[in-house]
Amino acid sequence: MIATCLRTTALVAPRALRGSSTRLTGRTFSSSMTSRNEKSDILKVTGDTFEKEVTRSAKPVLVDFTATWCMPCRMLGPVLDKAVKDDGRVRLVQIDVDEQVVLAGDYGISSLPTVVAFHKGSPIDSFIGAKNASSVQEFINGVIDKSSKDPQ
Secondary structure, eight states: OOOOHHHHHHHHHHGGGGSSOOOOOOOOOOGGGTTTTTTOOOEETTTTTIOOOIITOOOOOOEEOOOOOOOHHHHHHHHHHHHHHHSSSEEEEEEEEETTTTHHHTHHHHHHHEEEEEEEEEEEEESSSOHHHHHHHHHHHHHHHHHHHHHH
16 A cells, blocks of 8 residues: 555645644644654755756756655655665655645646656656655666666
8 A cells, every 4th residue: 555645635725724633635633743853964946946956967866745744755755865875876855845836736746745756857757655665766776777778
């Protein structure tokens, strides 16, 4: 079973409605689940920095579309971070869909977490839902394989 959060409920509902006991995707989330305490080196990308950090990158880039209230996103983040640091062949950036609604809409993000791999500014692969470390590494290997077949 793949753990995902539906984005549409969260993006349509005003922030004030997503407080301590708002119903999202059929479950009640407490305010303690909405704050992010973990430290991360993942670069947060905005509409203003997307072109520089993603489309102009020399390396393939994994873009993690996420939200602070999304528990599967919070589980996947550290797995992606470790896999990218251990591998070194790709970069990882993160986009908060609540803050970057236009970017999320531009790429048709309808479920969270969604990870889209970009190479030379174009999406080349993606997955939806939380994955374990070995599945993430298989995804990275596939991205590297696809990007290396692209003529320079």
